[in-house]
Amino acid sequence: MPGRKNEVRRIQVTGYQIRKIILEQSFRAQVGHIGSALSIADIVAAIYSSVLTQRRPGEKDRHRFILSKGHAALALYAALYLKGWIQKKELDSFCSDGTRLGVHPEIGLRGVDFSTGSLGHGLAMGAGAALGARLGHSKRKVVVLMSDAECNEGSTWETAMFAAHHKLANLVGIVDLNGQQAFGYTKDVLNLQGMAARWKQFGWETHSVDGHDQKALTKILRSVKTNFGKPHLLVAKTTFGKGVSFMENQIKWHYWPINQIEYKQALKEIRD
Amino acid sequence: MLLTGDLGYTVLEPFAQQFPQRFYNVGVAEQNMVGVATGLAEAGYIPFVYSIATFASLRAYEFIRNGPMWQRLRVRIVGIGGGFEYGTLGLTHYALEDVGLFRLQPEMTVLVPVDGGQVATMLRKTWDKPGPIYYRLSKRDLPLIEELAGKFTLGKAEMLRRGKDILGITMGTMARQTLAMADRLAASGISVGVMAVASLAPAPLGQLKRELEKVGIAFTLEAHYKIGGLGTLVAEIVADNDLPCLLWRCGVEDHRGIHLGDEPYLLKQHQLTEARMIKKLVTMVKEGKKRW
Incomplete structure (x- = not known):
């Protein structure tokens, strides 16, 4: 009964389930970017339980989700698996030779509409997708999840202006405000203080939210008005490496893979 | 659809007037222009993005590569003024490497028409082709070449x-x-x-x-x-x-x-x-x- 199995899986798109898969797969493949993926687990869970609720990934008038911070793709793959859109065997191929599941997401994998991996591209593609939806008289939303450091990229602000000017209210940007980037804390690299105020100044409707509160995130994602008007920006305050004490807010875990002892400890911590 | 990076004054107006719903001046922001075009192409539209050849190609190069090129989408990059056509406007405006750069991208169609007659044939034959296309157009209004008679075939000289x-x-x-x-x-x-x-x-x-x-x-x-x-x-x-x-x-x-x-x-x-x-x-x- 594959349909029923999918049904069971679909209701389990939770931050915990996503975290568990992130740890399992990154440990198995010995690949990093764990902290970045853990920080968006609840956001991704909220997106897939409130906006991307369609049964099949290829539905014509589906909502679009762009993981602009592509390096956190494991969180996305986990959600696609939990939705029943990719199989366990495919999930287990993460980062092995011949896989379609790389460190960054690529089109060609069921459920991925846009390839990402270079920061500062996702929002522009999302604005195009949102404009396309409007021109086609579609009610679909476009959700773009960015990292906070992605706001270092000038192109992000080019699109911020464009989307506000064209009143793309069906475009929902989310900034994962975990305060970290590859080589340091954002406050030390390029201070991003007043993130919401910056977007507001650019003409966006901003919503500040706890990025680990799936219910609060879901509520906003469901309620945003998508008619002609200001585009939406959720400033989601998160903890880098959320759920694993020794990873939280530690720069090292941007790139580092986990060993056996750390893996067991991490699994225990996210469960508790 | 036609998107311009704030260029084409006195050239694009007829299109803009005839098809206001399909014309966007996205401002001086070429990266965003190509990104938006990528999103539009994924939704089934065929956006043409227009700028001076150097800006259309170089400024947005990575967006073209990671967007329509790798994702095989129908975005058309129109670069105006190849080579030294911008004369005294200086080095920033000389497109001397655009063709080479796009030849490097495996999915890119790269077209450099000889005259206006060939441009017309080329557009008719290629506008809806899968994948991205770079058109390097001349800004000069030169007489047509008789021997060519506007002929164009993709993949042929x-x-x-x-x-x-x-x-x-x-x-x-x-x-x-x-x-x-x-x-x-x-x-x-x-x-x-x-x-x-x-x-x-x-x-x-x-x-x-x-x-x-x-x-x-x-x-x-x-x-x-x-x-x-x-x-x-x-x-x-x-x-x-x-x-x-x-x-x-x-x-x-x-x-x-x-x-x-x-x-x-x-x-x-x-x-x-x-x-x-x-x-x-x-x-x-x-x-x-x-x-x-």
Whole structure:
């Protein structure tokens, strides 16, 4: 009964389930970017339980989700698996030779509409997708999840202006405000203080939210008005490496893979 | 749809007036323009994005590569003013590497039309083709080339003139000069064939190989760096097929130390004038006769 199995899986798109898969797969493949993926687990869970609720990934008038911070793709793959859109065997191929599941997401994998991996591209593609939806008289939303450091990229602000000017209210940007980037804390690299105020100044409707509160995130994602008007920006305050004490807010875990002892400890911590 | 990066004043207005719903001036933001076009193309639209060739190609290059190129989407990049067409506007406006850069991208169709007639045919034949396309257009309003008669076939070159001693291979607006050189050399008893390659990618590999096999001397002429463009394409064909012909590649070597001026002045500074090239070709024919 594959349909029923999918049904069971679909209701389990939770931050915990996503975290568990992130740890399992990154440990198995010995690949990093764990902290970045853990920080968006609840956001991704909220997106897939409130906006991307369609049964099949290829539905014509589906909502679009762009993981602009592509390096956190494991969180996305986990959600696609939990939705029943990719199989366990495919999930287990993460980062092995011949896989379609790389460190960054690529089109060609069921459920991925846009390839990402270079920061500062996702929002522009999302604005195009949102404009396309409007021109086609579609009610679909476009959700773009960015990292906070992605706001270092000038192109992000080019699109911020464009989307506000064209009143793309069906475009929902989310900034994962975990305060970290590859080589340091954002406050030390390029201070991003007043993130919401910056977007507001650019003409966006901003919503500040706890990025680990799936219910609060879901509520906003469901309620945003998508008619002609200001585009939406959720400033989601998160903890880098959320759920694993020794990873939280530690720069090292941007790139580092986990060993056996750390893996067991991490699994225990996210469960508790 | 047509998107412009705030350029095309006095050119794009007729389209904007006729199709206001399909025209967007996205502002001076080329990266965003290509990103938006990528999103539109994924939704099924065919956006043409327009800017000066350097900005359309270089400023947005990574967005083109990661967007429509890798994702095989129908985004059309229209770069206006190849080579030195922007004359006194200076170095920032000279598109000397655009063709080379796009030739490097495996999914890109790269088209450099010779004249307006060919542009029209090219657009009719390619506008809805899968994957991205780069159109390098001239900003000058030059008379049409009779021999071409507006012909264009994707993946083919047009033989503008037959000749048995030398084959001149050219692209874009340099076709005019190549034809003029062929006329002058004919008067000196040297028969020069002229081939215009508008489809740089997919390239007319077989056709070029066959024509190169027939001659002892070939040259390429382009308003582009000598590296990466048409000359390199032809050199690749010569090397890949062990062809015995002599190949002389004419393009822009280096722009250091050269002052500004209009296009003919700049071409002269780069030794790309008819007179200088004819002199060299005559020498090549003489030496070639000794060699073979």
